[in-house]
Amino acid sequence: MRTDRHDAHRRWAASALAALSIAAVACAPRQERTPAAASEVPTSGWIDATATLDPATTPVYEGDAPMKFDFLKDMRKGDGLTLSVLSLGAHSGTHVDAPMHFVSGGASVDRVPLEPLIGPARVIDIADGVQAIDAAELERHEWRGAPRVLFRTRSSLRGWMASPTFHRDFAYIAPDAAQLLADAGVQLVGIDYISAEQFGAPEPRAHRILLGKGIPIVEGLALADVRAGEYDLIVLPIKVGGHEGAPARAVVRRRAP
Numbered sequence: 001m002r003t004d005r006h007d008a009h010r011r012w013a014a015s016a017l018a019a020l021s022i023a024a025v026a027c028a029p030r031q032e033r034t035p036a037a038a039s040e041v042p043t044s045g046w047i048d049a050t051a052t053l054d055p056a057t058t059p060v061y062e063g064d065a066p067m068k069f070d071f072l073k074d075m076r077k078g079d080g081l082t083l084s085v086l087s088l089g090a091h092s093g094t095h096v097d098a099p100m101h102f103v104s105g106g107a108s109v110d111r112v113p114l115e116p117l118i119g120p121a122r123v124i125d126i127a128d129g130v131q132a133i134d135a136a137e138l139e140r141h142e143w144r145g146a147p148r149v150l151f152r153t154r155s156s157l158r159g160w161m162a163s164p165t166f167h168r169d170f171a172y173i174a175p176d177a178a179q180l181l182a183d184a185g186v187q188l189v190g191i192d193y194i195s196a197e198q199f200g201a202p203e204p205r206a207h208r209i210l211l212g213k214g215i216p217i218v219e220g221l222a223l224a225d226v227r228a229g230e231y232d233l234i235v236l237p238i239k240v241g242g243h244e245g246a247p248a249r250a251v252v253r254r255r256a257p
C-alpha cells in the first residue's frame, strides 16, 4: 500500500509539473511557440478533437438538415433562467456513423460497443494536395498495426471544420483503402471532414465496407492542433436510441513513445 501511495504521489507530482509546464507554454508569447518549443509540450494532456457545434461556424453537408439553435428563455434578456433548443442533423460536426447508416439491419449508434471508441489510435497526415485516400495513398503511410486510424487531411490544414462553408473537394477514403483497413482488423476509422465518402460518389462503398464489418466511422474530427503520431482516443457519441449516427465528443492524448 505504501508503494501504491508513493507511486500515486509521484504520478500526481508528474501531472502537476506537466500542468505547470502547459500553463507556462500557454502564457508564453505566441511568437515563441516555434515548432521546436511545441515538441517540448508535455504529452500527458488531453486535446479536444471535437468541432464546436455552432450554426455560425459548423459546416453542414450539402442537402443535410440545417443547424438551428435557439434560446427559449434567456437570463441575458431578463428571463429567470436560460433554456435552449437544438435542432440539427444526426451527422453534424464531429460525429459517429453507426452500421445502421448504410447497412440494413446494422447496429444503431446506441448499440455501438465502447471498445472501438476508446483506445490507442494513430493520426496520419495526408498532404494538402491529396483528395482521394486510396490504397496507393494509404500504403505510403505506416498504418499497419494501428488499431484505430485517424486521417488528418486538407480539411484540418485549411480550417474547414471551423467554417460554415461546405466544401465538396474534401479528402475522402476511397473504397480500396477502406477494404485494406477493414481487412487488417482496424477497429475504428476517423477523418476530419463531415463525410468519409467522396462527394457525389454513386455508391457509399467506403461506408458500406467499414460499417459492414461493424467498424464505426468518426467524421468531422477537429485535428488542426493534432500532429501525426500515436494517441489515446476517446470518442463517445450521444446515446440516441435507434438512430444511425450522433454527434460525439472526441479527445486524444499523445501516447508516450
Ligand SMILES: [Zn+2]
Residues within 6 Å of the ligand: 091, 095, 096, 097, 194, 195, 219, 245
Ligand atoms: Zn456521418
